[in-house]
Structure formats: structure tokens, C-alpha cells
Amino acid sequence: MESNIKSVGILTSGGDAPGMNAAIRAVARAGIFNSMKVYGIYRGYKGLISDEIEEFKTNSVSNIIQQGGTILKTARSAEFMTEEGRRIAYENMRKHGIEALVVIGGDGSLTGAGIFAGEYNIPVVGLPGTIDNDLSGTDTTIGYDTALNTIMKAMDKIRDTATSHERLFFVEVMGRNCGYLALNSAIASGAEAAIIPEISIEKDQLGELIEQGFRKSKSSSMVLVTESDVIGGAMKLAERVKTEYPQYDVRVSILGHLQRGGSPTAQDRILASRMGIAAIQALMENQRNVMIGIRENEIVYVPFKRAIKKDREISEEMLSVLRISSI
Numbered sequence: 001m002e003s004n005i006k007s008v009g010i011l012t013s014g015g016d017a018p019g020m021n022a023a024i025r026a027v028a029r030a031g032i033f034n035s036m037k038v039y040g041i042y043r044g045y046k047g048l049i050s051d052e053i054e055e056f057k058t059n060s061v062s063n064i065i066q067q068g069g070t071i072l073k074t075a076r077s078a079e080f081m082t083e084e085g086r087r088i089a090y091e092n093m094r095k096h097g098i099e100a101l102v103v104i105g106g107d108g109s110l111t112g113a114g115i116f117a118g119e120y121n122i123p124v125v126g127l128p129g130t131i132d133n134d135l136s137g138t139d140t141t142i143g144y145d146t147a148l149n150t151i152m153k154a155m156d157k158i159r160d161t162a163t164s165h166e167r168l169f170f171v172e173v174m175g176r177n178c179g180y181l182a183l184n185s186a187i188a189s190g191a192e193a194a195i196i197p198e199i200s201i202e203k204d205q206l207g208e209l210i211e212q213g214f215r216k217s218k219s220s221s222m223v224l225v226t227e228s229d230v231i232g233g234a235m236k237l238a239e240r241v242k243t244e245y246p247q248y249d250v251r252v253s254i255l256g257h258l259q260r261g262g263s264p265t266a267q268d269r270i271l272a273s274r275m276g277i278a279a280i281q282a283l284m285e286n287q288r289n290v291m292i293g294i295r296e297n298e299i300v301y302v303p304f305k306r307a308i309k310k311d312r313e314i315s316e317e318m319l320s321v322l323r324i325s326s327i
């Protein structure tokens with residue numbers, strides 16, 4: 001199909017996620033395959049405003065599918081949140097003849113993309129690039145599977161020391177206000193529990209956990225905790241245990257930024273490749289303001305407004321898997 005769109009810009013924005021490079025590669029190759037000019041925009045919206053834009057050829061994205069991070073760099077841009085910033089960004093797009101954008105990022109990046117597209121009537125398609133898996137309308141996001149595997153490997157190591165010292169460990173993982181990473185890595189690593197924001201709103205998970213009592217025969221206990229204002233983080237929970245339940249020898253491990261790095265898993269590379277190619281396909285079908293999602297292994301188009309809704313519910317079935325498997 002011959003597309004009306006002759007040129008497309010790609011940028012990565014917000015927090016980096018493993019698999020962003022695989023997505024950049026797929027978008028660039030699919031654009032060129034469909035006779036478009038492809039431009040790499042460096043440092044997200046910041047680079048769109050400061051005109052850090054370069055034309056990509058097929059070999060501009062060679063040898064990157066296996067690399068973590070993003071070759072386009074990423075940044076946060078306060079200027080893009082202003083009308084004046086977005087005007088400059090639009091002028092730069094015009095200057096280079098860029099007709100459409102593919103934005104790879106999280107909910108903030110997609111929110112900005114929607115506003116920009118509305119103001120200037122530009123076709124914009126988003127790809128969900130975030131380890132948090134906190135976007136609605138898609139089963140998973142680029143980077144989530146890699147982060148899950150990274151956490152699982154770290155947990156296996158922490159278990160060795162937790163068992164040797166018969167300790168209770170709180171391990172804090174990313175996710176902001178979304179407990180998917182904590183819940184699924186708790187299941188994958190055989191942890192005793194996950195303390196996640198979705199549940200903390202309703203009840204005191206720590207109190208309940210301690211009152212139930214960890215199984216006596218267990219020589220160690222590991223609890224995954226989502227970094228979140230709702231919970232207050234693993235440190236706060238450990239402080240509470242020290243004062244309220246001094247019988248536990250408690251330690252904290254905050255995994256931090258190591259969760260964002262590393263070579264993407266096969267699953268993330270394949271997901272990013274499929275989504276990247278689907279983004280160009282969507283532009284050719286005159287789709288606008290949609291994020292590419294995946295539902296039941298099929299590519300779907302999710303309107304930005306729906307994608308950023310923050311109405312993702314935690315699976316009762318997964319909660320029950322963790323509860324039953326950790327008795």
C-alpha cells in the first residue's frame with residue numbers, strides 16, 4: 001500500500017526501558033521499507049525542541065536489537081509542557097519535513113503526544129515503552145518482561161543470604177503506582193508476599209501479613225514491595241517491623257535502576273519488533289492518536305485517552321496464585 005505519509009520522526013521519551021532499541025529499529029526499517037524518510041530525534045521532546053534530529057538509513061539501526069537503553073537517548077522536557085515549547089517543536093518538524101511521529105514512552109510521553117497531535121493536527125502513534133506495565137488497553141509493555149527477569153535473578157541471589165541468616169527481606173521494585181512488577185516477580189521468585197499499591201489503598205497489608213504469621217518452618221521470608229507513595233516504600237515498612245514486630249530480623253534491598261538496564265529478553269525484542277512495524281502500518285492506515293497495544297497476542301490500536309486512563313486492575317487470579325503457592 002502506498003502511504004500518503006512520506007516522512008516520520010521517531011523519539012524515545014520518559015524512563016528508558018529495555019527493548020526501546022528493538023522498537024526504534026523496527027520503526028526505522030518499516031518506514032524505509034514503505035518508502036518513507038525516517039528521522040531519529042534525540043533526547044525525546046527536548047531534542048525535538050532543540051533540533052537534535054538526524055535522518056536514519058537502514059544501517060543507522062544496525063546491531064542494536066540486543067542493546068538495553070535507547071540509542072536515541074531519552075529525557076524529560078518541562079518546555080514541551082508549555083505551548084511555546086510545543087510551537088518550537090512543531091517548527092522543527094516542519095523544517096525537516098517530518099509529517100508524522102512515533103513516540104516510544106510511558107503515560108507521560110503519550111499524554112504529551114496526544115496534546116501535541118491535537119494542537120497541530122499531526123499524525124502521532126505511540127508505543128508503550130515502560131518497565132512498569134502501567135498502560136491500559138495492552139496486556140504488556142516493551143521492557144516489562146526484561147525487568148521481570150532481572151528482578152527474578154536478583155531475588156534468587158537475595159534468597160541465598162536471606163536463608164543463611166534466617167531473615168525477613170523487603171525488596172523494593174519499580175512500578176510507581178502499579179503493582180504488576182512486584183506481584184509477578186514475587187510469583188516467579190517464590191517470594192512469600194507482595195505489598196502493592198492497588199491493595200494498600202484498601203487495607204494494611206503488612207499488619208495482615210505479620211498477623212497471619214510466616215510459616216514457622218520457613219528459614220527466610222522475602223516480600224516484594226512496589227515503590228509507591230501509597231505504601232511509602234520498603235524502608236518505611238522495615239521501620240514499622242522494627243518497632244511493632246521486633247521478633248523479626250528485617251533487612252531492605254532496593255533494586256533501583258538496575259531493573260531498567262540490560263539486554264532485552266527474546267519476548268521484549270519480538271514485542272518491540274511487532275509493535276514498531278505496526279506503528280508504521282497504523283500511520284499508513286491513517287490512524288491517529290493511538291498507542292499500539294497487544295491483547296491476546298494480537299496487535300490492537302488503543303486511543304491515547306484510553307491508554308493513559310490508569311484503570312488497570314490487578315488480577316485476582318494472580319493474587320491468589322501468590323497466596324496459595326507461598327503457604
Ligand code: ATP
Nearest residue numbers: 014015076077080081105106107108109111112130
Ligand atoms: P515513565 O513511565 O517511564 O516515567 P513517562 O513517559 O511517563 O515514562 P514522564 O516523565 O511522565 O515519563 O513524561 C515524559 C515527558 O513527556 C515529559 O518530560 C514531558 O516532556 C512530556 N509530557 C508529560 N506530560 C505532559 C503533558 N501533560 N503535556 C505535555 N507534555 C507532557
